[in-house]
Amino acid sequence: METESVRMESSVWLGNKRQRALLSGWRFSWTELDKKNRDKTTVSVPVSEVVAVQEGQVEILPQKKVKDTERDFTLFYVKRSKTSGGKGPLWSLGRSQFSCPSRDLRDQWVTQLRIALKTHCPSRPHRLLVFINPYGGKKKAQQIYHSTVAPLFELAGISSHVVVTERANQARDHILKKDLIGFDGVICVGGDGMFSELLHGVIGRTQQEAGISEHDPSAMLQPCDLHIGIIPAGSTDCVCFATVGVNDPVTSALHIVIGDSQPLDVCSVHHRSTLARYSVSLVGYGFYGDVLAESERHRWMGPLRYDYSGCLVYLCNRSYQGIVQYLPVDSQITSPRDNSRCLSGCKVCSESTERLFHRSESCSSLYSRQLGQYSIESEGEWVSVEGRFRCVYLTCMSSSCPRSPKGLSPSAHLADGTGDLILVRNTNPLGFLTYLHRHTTTQDQFDLPFVEVHRVRAARFCFSPGEEEDDEDHLKESHNITAGALGDPETAREGDEESGRLGSQQCLAGKQRDQGIKEDGRKKRDYLCGLCSNKQSAASVWNCDGEILPYNEISCRVHGQLVRLFARGIEDDAGSGKYREGNRNCKGRCFLHS
């Protein structure tokens, strides 16, 4: 977006090298000059990626140090370094100290750069509400925030109100109930569970204010204005990884500082006519539900609990009988098997913005018409599949994470208003292992005879209730679930200490927790006996972004671009050196392309 903007040029020094510095339009660049005044190398930084400009020689890490030399100024900006394996680049804080010929010129540079920042980056956050889960992942969230994130926020002039959580669902309740005036975003330092709390808080609050009932499965939900930021400090960090490309606290903090904005599809999950939960990454039954239920018993293992439980559950070799119905999107137009990748500035997603929010003006393309939103009432379009499945799951995005760098559905889009439905039919153990293993390699995990994948707008699931586990109370007991974790929004919202995934377990310190683990021993044996028995009729549970939902029947619907994150999607290698304007600059819902 080119505006009439400041232009300034002068000669400056960077160490003992003479440079020509140029601020023009939305870029600041400096070019090293040789003795004959010929250009050598140029470094160019878009103003949108400048973090701060300060007088003097300034360092912020490991501690802030300012040497107020009167002809110097320090520029802080986003610097990228490459990663391998299709991940996004790592961002770090670049720092260059410039020396000007005079104090006057230094002051002019600082003033002009700050004006350029104000002009080009009007949507950067100024005040943030930060929730830290001290128990997530490897329990390093507080340390990560204070040592690496807070100094960056301070440098960028962002003031933050920090809440270290003392119980599960505190962050969600805070967002639902407290005064949020003046905050430009909410941030979680933790894992996918903490993100989910913020997601529920932000969506719930927005619907409350708009007078929309979240329980109505056909309600057109109000998109949320308050941005969500994630500083990864959890076990899976899937939402961060899939929207930023890496799980690195500094990279994420810089995306927040520069006010990046990435819209995200959200799936609402209803049980009968009650909202059970929202999900962005995984609504899965069978294998992933069992892994989650099992892993809750091994929380003390930290992130490794998933691998351990994955092996146990794999060995149990279970499958489940059920009916899956879905509302497909025309596979000629967009397909989970088209080998595309949703990258920063994704065209499919930006076209979807038009379709989702400006329908009346431009729903002319075939793509737009086919994806035309919210016509789920057309019963005739539903496709029904019945069978015995190892697992079934729906994901609104690729769900890539460090465990699976290409994710559950590598070609899924972050913000196209659709989700990918994966059906893995019962197969022999080796076949299922091949399928799982392909999540970690470049081989196509959908190219197996027992796997189906469909791009959908909505899905309904009905699994046979277990012989012994057909009532919810028994399920709750056998999976050791607390009321709030069941996703009953009423119970969950009111449930304080008792509610949530870690519930009382995580809040117990040392001894108490060990005691709890021993008491769990008996239940665990019972659970595994049940899990591994040949009784193929017992039920699994739903894994909804890491939260257990013990229902046999659910219905899911994708809400295109319902929330916005401080992120920009995954930058590809070519894009790493290429800069684009932070798309928050564009008011309303739109993308800018590089």
Ligand SMILES: CCCCCCCCCCCCC/C=C/[C@@H](O)[C@H](COP(=O)(O)O)NC(=O)CCCCCCCCCCCCCCC
């Ligand atoms: C043989 C290797 C198989 C590797 C299979 C990797 C599949 C990874 C898919 C990851 C999907 C992630 C979706 C996100 C879910 C999160 O919301 C959610 C909550 O995260 P949080 O605790 O950070 O808050 N995380 C989860 O539910 C964790 C799911 C992870 C499943 C890992 C399964 C590992 C399976 C290992 C099987 C090994 C079989 C070996 C047999 C000899």
Ligand SMILES: Nc1ncnc2c1ncn2[C@@H]1O[C@H](COP(=O)(O)OP(=O)(O)O)[C@@H](O)[C@H]1O
């Ligand atoms: N202070 C707390 N005590 C107990 N549980 C908490 C607390 N704060 C947050 N939680 C809950 O802990 C769960 C897991 O947190 P998360 O940060 O996602 O870590 P992980 O990735 O290791 O699962 C979340 O569902 C959240 O609701």
Ligand SMILES: [Ca+2]
């Ligand atoms: Ca999507």
